[in-house]
Amino acid sequence: MSTTNEPQTAAIVPSYAIRLEFNAGAEGWELPILPGKLSIRRSGAGKSYSIIGAGNISTIEKPELAEIDFESFFPVNPWPFNKQAISKTPAEYVADINRWMKSGYPLRFIYGGSGEAGRRGAIRLPMTITSFERWEEAGSPGDVYYSLKLKEYVYYAPIKIRVAGTGGKMVAEPAKRVDLRVPPKTYKVVKGDTLIRISMKLYDGDSSRWREIQKLNGLSDADLKRMQIGQLLKVPPPKE
Structure with missing residues (x-):
């Protein structure tokens, strides 16, 4: 038995998370x-072919797109065993997924652990939502159970071809990086508008989103008093 007084170091258990x-x-x-x-x-x-004199052969081709699926639930109240932050209500989580699914843009699926090693080994894939089902179960009032199926998204863009020099050689221009940011919608300021009134107009009487409009446009509190008629403002999409 050791009699040294060396400090004992407990093993650090990494914390894993899934982020969308x-x-x-x-x-x-x-x-x-x-x-x-x-x-x-x-x-x-891969594909298989039958060759006369050689029999069956197979070819190696690029693998199929990755597919991810899982089931879980959105709790209405914190659970004792849960260490993840609950930042939204179940209805808000559901609304986000439905809106992302209808947007026509991919999301990014991230799965990894804490610390440098966990971040290096994280799975980070652009994905589209192929299926989102939800239900409630007896004994868990308010909790929303769901299943989510995702499929890998491949970035693509048209390739431009140009003629190089006088020899008529066709050269493909380098593809530009695809911009997956969702273009913001705009609103034109009219007489009597304030951000609160604009928020109420655009979001069925909900005045609380004026701060989002302010932040999206980089407006200071002083700028709010100097808005001009005809000024174009970016506005966030409605919550479904």
Whole structure:
């Protein structure tokens, strides 16, 4: 038995989280309850051929797109075993997913642990939502249970071809990086407008979103008193 007085260091258990981000990270949150099972699938895409004199052969091609699915729930109240932050109500989580699904833009799925090693080994994939189902269960009033299925999204853009020199050689121009930020909608200021009135006009009487409009346009409190008729303001999308 050791008689030394050396300090004992407890093992550090990494904390894992799943995060969904949208609009180049402008929106997003961690799942408040981690799923009991996370399925990640990526199938091969090789093909088989029969060659006279050689028999059957197979080719190696690029693998299929990754698919991820899991089930969990959005709690209406904090759970004792849960260490994740609950930043929204179940209805708000559901509204975000529905809005992202209808937007026509991908989200980013991030799964990783704490610390430098956890961040290096994180899974970070652009994904589209292929299925989102939700339900309630007896004994858990207010909690929203759900299943989410995602499919990998591949960035693509048209390739421009130009003629180089006098020899008529066709050269493909380097593809520009795809901008996946959702273009903001705009509103033109009219006489008598304030940000609170604009918020009420655009969001069914909800005046609370004026701060979002202010932040989106980079307006100071002093700027709010100098808004001009005809001024174009960026406005966030409605919450569904």
